[in-house]
Amino acid sequence: MNKWLGVVCAVVLCPGLAGAWGLLPYCVTRGQDGTTKWQPCLGESFVTAGSVPCLNVTVHDEKNRSGAEGAALRSDLRGSFQKAFDSWVNAVRGTIKSSGREAEFADFLQSFPTAIEVRVPGATPLPTAQPQQTSKRRGKKAPAPAAPARPVSTDKTCMNVTVNVGWEHGYEWRTCADANPVKSVINWYTHYFWYHDPNAGAQAFGMTGNGCHGNPKVLAHEIGHLLGLADLYWNRLEGESKEQVIVQDFSLLRMGISSKTMERASIMGTADGNPIGCDDVDALINMADLVAAKQGNVSPRVKNGWKSFCPNYSSFSYAYGQPYKTAEEYEQNKKRIEAVLFFEKSFLPWYKEYDRLQAEIGKLNNRLNNAPRPLTTADLMDSAKLNYLTDRQRKVGDLYVRLERTDGKVSILDQYNEMLAEVNKHAAIAPGTPLYDQQVLAGYTPSEAHLMDAVAKQAHHCVVCDQLIPADEEAFMKSGRHSVYFHESCARKGASNSRISAYARQYGYDREKKAAPAQTYSQLRAKALAEGIRLDVPGVDLPLPSREPVVLAPSQPSRSAAPRTSSAPAATPRVSKPASKSVAKTPAKRKGSPAVAPSGADQFSETALAGRPRAQVKGLRPVTTAPETPAPAKPAELVCAVCGKKIASEADAYIPPEKSRGPVHKHSECAFKYFARFYSVDNASLERYGKYYFLNEPSGVTAAKGLMKKLGLTPEEVKTYAAASREAARVKAQEQRESLERSKKWGELKAAYEEACSGAYVKVSQADKEKFIYDNRVALNSIRRKQKENKKLTKKERLVWQNYQNMMANAEKQKKCEEAAAAWKAFSGK
Numbered sequence: 001m002n003k004w005l006g007v008v009c010a011v012v013l014c015p016g017l018a019g020a021w022g023l024l025p026y027c028v029t030r031g032q033d034g035t036t037k038w039q040p041c042l043g044e045s046f047v048t049a050g051s052v053p054c055l056n057v058t059v060h061d062e063k064n065r066s067g068a069e070g071a072a073l074r075s076d077l078r079g080s081f082q083k084a085f086d087s088w089v090n091a092v093r094g095t096i097k098s099s100g101r102e103a104e105f106a107d108f109l110q111s112f113p114t115a116i117e118v119r120v121p122g123a124t125p126l127p128t129a130q131p132q133q134t135s136k137r138r139g140k141k142a143p144a145p146a147a148p149a150r151p152v153s154t155d156k157t158c159m160n161v162t163v164n165v166g167w168e169h170g171y172e173w174r175t176c177a178d179a180n181p182v183k184s185v186i187n188w189y190t191h192y193f194w195y196h197d198p199n200a201g202a203q204a205f206g207m208t209g210n211g212c213h214g215n216p217k218v219l220a221h222e223i224g225h226l227l228g229l230a231d232l233y234w235n236r237l238e239g240e241s242k243e244q245v246i247v248q249d250f251s252l253l254r255m256g257i258s259s260k261t262m263e264r265a266s267i268m269g270t271a272d273g274n275p276i277g278c279d280d281v282d283a284l285i286n287m288a289d290l291v292a293a294k295q296g297n298v299s300p301r302v303k304n305g306w307k308s309f310c311p312n313y314s315s316f317s318y319a320y321g322q323p324y325k326t327a328e329e330y331e332q333n334k335k336r337i338e339a340v341l342f343f344e345k346s347f348l349p350w351y352k353e354y355d356r357l358q359a360e361i362g363k364l365n366n367r368l369n370n371a372p373r374p375l376t377t378a379d380l381m382d383s384a385k386l387n388y389l390t391d392r393q394r395k396v397g398d399l400y401v402r403l404e405r406t407d408g409k410v411s412i413l414d415q416y417n418e419m420l421a422e423v424n425k426h427a428a429i430a431p432g433t434p435l436y437d438q439q440v441l442a443g444y445t446p447s448e449a450h451l452m453d454a455v456a457k458q459a460h461h462c463v464v465c466d467q468l469i470p471a472d473e474e475a476f477m478k479s480g481r482h483s484v485y486f487h488e489s490c491a492r493k494g495a496s497n498s499r500i501s502a503y504a505r506q507y508g509y510d511r512e513k514k515a516a517p518a519q520t521y522s523q524l525r526a527k528a529l530a531e532g533i534r535l536d537v538p539g540v541d542l543p544l545p546s547r548e549p550v551v552l553a554p555s556q557p558s559r560s561a562a563p564r565t566s567s568a569p570a571a572t573p574r575v576s577k578p579a580s581k582s583v584a585k586t587p588a589k590r591k592g593s594p595a596v597a598p599s600g601a602d603q604f605s606e607t608a609l610a611g612r613p614r615a616q617v618k619g620l621r622p623v624t625t626a627p628e629t630p631a632p633a634k635p636a637e638l639v640c641a642v643c644g645k646k647i648a649s650e651a652d653a654y655i656p657p658e659k660s661r662g663p664v665h666k667h668s669e670c671a672f673k674y675f676a677r678f679y680s681v682d683n684a685s686l687e688r689y690g691k692y693y694f695l696n697e698p699s700g701v702t703a704a705k706g707l708m709k710k711l712g713l714t715p716e717e718v719k720t721y722a723a724a725s726r727e728a729a730r731v732k733a734q735e736q737r738e739s740l741e742r743s744k745k746w747g748e749l750k751a752a753y754e755e756a757c758s759g760a761y762v763k764v765s766q767a768d769k770e771k772f773i774y775d776n777r778v779a780l781n782s783i784r785r786k787q788k789e790n791k792k793l794t795k796k797e798r799l800v801w802q803n804y805q806n807m808m809a810n811a812e813k814q815k816k817c818e819e820a821a822a823a824w825k826a827f828s829g830k
Contacts, residue, residue: 021283022251027228041181043228047288048111054153062166074123084219091276107299117153179225278309290321339416349431350400357393375454383446384521442522454516460485642670666712672721681722690715749824757817764811
């Protein structure tokens with residue numbers, strides 16, 4: 001964006017500019033807003049807007065100025081925008097006209113605006129044009145009000161631009177305006193710039209106000225961005241930073257033009273530098289040609305090529321909105337249009353396919369969540385389908401994310417070839433294909449959680465009180481190799497090892513079946529058929545088998561049975577008092593299934609009456625009983641799965657969809673630790689989570705931010721917790737290293753002590769040495785003299801010398817042992 005460097009530093013710090021025009025990649029290829037509705041940049045609409053389009057400029061004033069002050073602000077902005085757009089229209093049309101090439105560009109001039117009407121809500125209305133009137137008295141024309149500066153647009157639908165004003169930034173900002181081409185927004189800043197005043201002393205700094213808003217080229221530069229043109233700072237294109245914002249696909253970079261020698265003819269360099277030039281005219285015409293090529297409206301000029309308006313660009317031509325020199329480059333230009341259309345048209349079907357899979361996954365999840373436990377074979381088939389669809393949706397999601405946006409730093413042709421191969425590789429899951437691939441689905445198995453839910457859960461006895469545990473009060477733990485169950489209220493009492501062993505022998509819960517065997521979908525389907533579950537038609541793209549009980553019609557009486565005698569009077573039914581003995585329980589029926597009496601049974605017997613509403617039995621008055629009000633369920637205590645502490649209220653807890661992961665504290669370190677299980681918290685990832693995405697937010701970042709919001713965390717808090725976690729990990733690692741080094745040192749000192757003190761030796765004191773030397777001083781002196789003269793020692797001298805050596809060896813070993821013991825003891829006492 002525009003780099004306003006202040007009054008003092010403008011000449012020194014402002015880099016030279018290049019004129020190699022470039023179109024912003026996201027204004028040419030698929031939009032980067034992450035939605036199915038791509039809103040193209042303003043340039044695509046502007047270059048084909050027709051005669052006199054209108055432009056609505058919505059002003060957002062940070063300072064909320066109103067009344068006359070607000071109207072004056074908006075009127076001033078209307079004038080500024082009007083002049084800026086006029087400069088673009090006049091530059092393009094004027095360049096074509098002055099070069100005498102109007103006939104060549106007749107197709108372009110027919111759709112390019114001749115003028116534009118800028119409308120700013122809240123601005124002072126412009127005076128309307130009035131015809132001049134002649135004065136009757138003197139025959140002179142009376143002065144008429146000033147006519148509008150330009151024609152009035154008749155378009156019903158206007159282009160829209162938003163301008164944000166009144167924003168203040170500190171001295172670190174060097175930009176007084178910037179633009180967002182995707183959202184058609186211009187930010188107009190008010191800020192102050194600190195600069196060094198060499199005449200005011202070594203450490204003195206002055207302050208200057210914002211001085212670039214009075215330059216009309218600044219707004220014209222930002223409007224150039226809205227029209228799809230990129231910045232042309234030579235240091236971004238050829239400097240060491242390589243922060244270029246344009247690519248070789250839709251620019252002059254691949255023509256080998258150097259910014260040091262080429263003509264500097266563009267306003268897209270420094271905003272207050274050059275006016276709109278021939279380079280900018282080339283760029284807008286090529287933008288229009290690209291739009292026409294994408295729509296299939298290729299005129300002979302676009303197809304056959306045309307020469308630039310810049311004299312220094314005579315070595316190449318333009319076709320299909322791109323430069324070329326050779327026939328091969330010409331064909332590549334057409335291929336790029338094909339690539340652009342591929343990314344624009346291929347994204348939406350894959351996006352909708354992702355939604356189709358998501359809808360089916362939601363149905364299966366809902367069905368499995370509401371299915372009665374234990375799960376049936378048909379339910380496990382649903383679980384296998386769910387795993388298949390989840391994997392398929394992940395692959396589809398990877399594809400549509402890559403189709404959604406193109407990488408501005410990579411050639412679109414390379415991306416096109418790569419994505420075309422990738423799409424062909426996944427043709428089996430392409431949009432429009434059947435929801436299930438039978439061969440692939442046959443190998444999928446249910447999830448582990450559903451396999452566990454397929455086993456009937458039995459009530460367990462408490463290891464502490466030996467009572468049966470209600471399901472909502474049951475807690476479980478592993479004690480060694482034994483499975484132990486207990487009431488939550490009995491957890492603090494504990495149980496001895498002998499009690500746990502007796503408990504395991506008595507109930508045998510260690511041998512209890514925890515989950516159904518993992519079978520593939522094809523095995524489950526065969527099992528379902530063997531169990532008599534009716535599958536309507538073989539295949540996987542049909543409705544799931546019904547799990548409702550089949551209600552059979554009452555069977556006719558057997559012909560062998562004795563016929564009823566019609567002449568016998570019908571006995572008045574007598575309702576006897578229900579028998580005291582228990583009535584055999586009938587199988588429970590699903591809600592809504594009619595109770596069908598067995599054929600030939602007495603429909604007024606006690607057994608039959610017991611299963612019918614009282615109001616349906618003749619001769620009995622209905623008995624109204626108050627509905628039994630179930631006791632309010634005891635709210636379960638929420639215990640954090642991370643720290644193990646109780647959570648004060650449900651509002652302070654995040655309960656994951658997978659309840660097995662347990663609730664966690666929100667707004668806390670527990671929430672961060674839970675977040676870190678699923679998303680990276682390294683510095684690079686944290687920067688991505690907290691970064692403002694100018695175009696589109698990656699799906700991984702969106703999911704991470706979504707989980708942050710559910711956990712009550714902000715990116716800044718995650719950074720803080722991550723830094724604290726890293727610091728704690730660093731401290732812990734340091735402590736571990738120190739402990740390891742200490743252990744190693746302790747082992748070395750112990751080994752040295754054991755080595756120094758190994759073997760037997762005689763303790764020798766200093767007094768013992770002095771006494772031996774004194775008592776044998778004559779013999780020792782004689783021995784030393786003879787050793788120098790190399791004479792033979794006598795037997796007594798040999799014995800004295802041997803005893804002396806033994807004494808000194810014992811004294812040395814004693815010294816080393818004592819030193820090693822002292823060192824080991826001193827280190828152990830630290």
